[in-house]
Amino acid sequence: MSEGRRIRVAVVFGGRSSEHAISCVSAGSVLRALDRERYDVVPIGLTPDGRWVLEADDPDRLRIADGKLPEVDAAGAAVVLAGDPTRHELQVHEPGDVPQTLAGVDVVFPVLHGAYGEDGTIQGLLEMAGVPYVGSGVLASAAAMDKGVMKALFAGAGLEQAPYVVVTDRDWSRDREGALERIRTLGLPVFVKPARAGSSLGITKVVDDAALVEAVEEARRHDPKVVVEAGVVGAREIECGVLADEDGAPRASVCAEIVVHGDHDWYDFEAKYLDDGADLVVPADLPDGVADRVRELSVLAFDALGCEGLARCDFFVLPDGRVLINEVNTMPGFTSISMFPRVWQETGVDYPTLVDRLVRDALRRGTGLR
Ligand SMILES: Nc1ncnc2c1ncn2[C@@H]1O[C@H](COP(=O)(O)OP(=O)(O)O)[C@@H](O)[C@H]1O
Numbered sequence: 001m002s003e004g005r006r007i008r009v010a011v012v013f014g015g016r017s018s019e020h021a022i023s024c025v026s027a028g029s030v031l032r033a034l035d036r037e038r039y040d041v042v043p044i045g046l047t048p049d050g051r052w053v054l055e056a057d058d059p060d061r062l063r064i065a066d067g068k069l070p071e072v073d074a075a076g077a078a079v080v081l082a083g084d085p086t087r088h089e090l091q092v093h094e095p096g097d098v099p100q101t102l103a104g105v106d107v108v109f110p111v112l113h114g115a116y117g118e119d120g121t122i123q124g125l126l127e128m129a130g131v132p133y134v135g136s137g138v139l140a141s142a143a144a145m146d147k148g149v150m151k152a153l154f155a156g157a158g159l160e161q162a163p164y165v166v167v168t169d170r171d172w173s174r175d176r177e178g179a180l181e182r183i184r185t186l187g188l189p190v191f192v193k194p195a196r197a198g199s200s201l202g203i204t205k206v207v208d209d210a211a212l213v214e215a216v217e218e219a220r221r222h223d224p225k226v227v228v229e230a231g232v233v234g235a236r237e238i239e240c241g242v243l244a245d246e247d248g249a250p251r252a253s254v255c256a257e258i259v260v261h262g263d264h265d266w267y268d269f270e271a272k273y274l275d276d277g278a279d280l281v282v283p284a285d286l287p288d289g290v291a292d293r294v295r296e297l298s299v300l301a302f303d304a305l306g307c308e309g310l311a312r313c314d315f316f317v318l319p320d321g322r323v324l325i326n327e328v329n330t331m332p333g334f335t336s337i338s339m340f341p342r343v344w345q346e347t348g349v350d351y352p353t354l355v356d357r358l359v360r361d362a363l364r365r366g367t368g369l370r
């Protein structure tokens with residue numbers, strides 16, 4: 001990277017997961033925030049079927065307009081990122097034209113949620129290509145995507161969480177009764193979840209044993225690996241942002257609370273995405289000791305998975321003040337009104353500064369041994 005040249009940032013968004021639209025909206029906010037004096041920005045959209053296309057540098061196209069969710073369409077020129085680490089280049093293919101080369105991508109901001117984005121796959125591609133990228137590496141991304149692996153790592157680090165059992169495809173097909181017996185040791189209610197999903201998709205709260213088998217089948221429609229957890233009753237849902245400082249050390253933000261509205265019993269898909277489903281209270285009204293505990297546990301959870309750059313850590317706080325870890329998201333919602341930017345805003349880091357810090361953190365870290 002020569003002196004004086006702007007740093008070329010590829011913002012990659014959309015993608016094959018169910019969170020395609022939210023990723024587009026997040027990317028619109030990131031594009032709007034990147035300082036064009038310092039950064040030369042290349043927006044790259046991934047279509048829902050996985051095609052890579054060069055997008056217009058126009059954040060307004062990525063808004064929710066007239067109730068219509070944004071989506072990457074395949075109309076743009078095809079983009080190819082070479083896996084060859086000596087090249088660092090993007091090839092752009094316009095139909096009928098000789099491929100053009102866009103030289104020197106310095107860093108990628110994968111604003112992707114869920115499968116094929118937040119799960120270590122694009123991170124692996126970028127490692128192959130030798131291009132630094134924002135956020136966690138291959139292992140931490142994959143570990144945080146799989147609730148079974150994530151919970152085992154939390155347990156290994158001594159973090160308190162709800163009791164759970166993992167039901168693999170083999171467990172379910174070979175010894176269903178054995179699997180159900182293990183689940184029944186958890187009591188009721190339980191939350192039955194696909195191991196690798198998001199946005200609460202495929203999750204069922206089971207209050208009656210008769211509904212258990214169907215709940216497992218429903219989770220299995222999303223992932224053959226299922227995690228069943230004892231329901232945490234009467235808890236508050238508290239979230240905390242973790243961001244790497246200049247040296248890469250994780251720092252925790254103020255805490256926030258999710259307050260789910262009356263018609264929703266828990267933070268299900270509708271409560272997450274319908275306008276009036278839930279309130280985000282920033283900062284959360286918690287006793288000082290509890291807030292400090294959540295912040296401390298957030299850093300421990302971040303380190304338990306080996307995260308880098310950023311993560312949002314989600315907890316249940318019980319009436320007696322006990323704090324249970326629920327999950328870590330390595331690429332949390334990143335629209336300007338999403339939880340992660342809001343807790344940092346409240347902590348004194350505004351959105352453009354947040355984006356800038358993440359890009360610098362990626363460049364400082366480079367690639368290798370991820
Ligand atoms: N063990 C549990 N006890 C009580 N509520 C739970 C439990 N697990 C999940 N939930 C509820 O379900 C929501 C989604 O579960 P979560 O594991 O965070 O899945 P996702 O990765 O889809 O966000 C949580 O925000 C919470 O409202």
Ligand SMILES: [Mg+2]
Nearest residue numbers: 199200314327
């Ligand atoms: Mg969650």
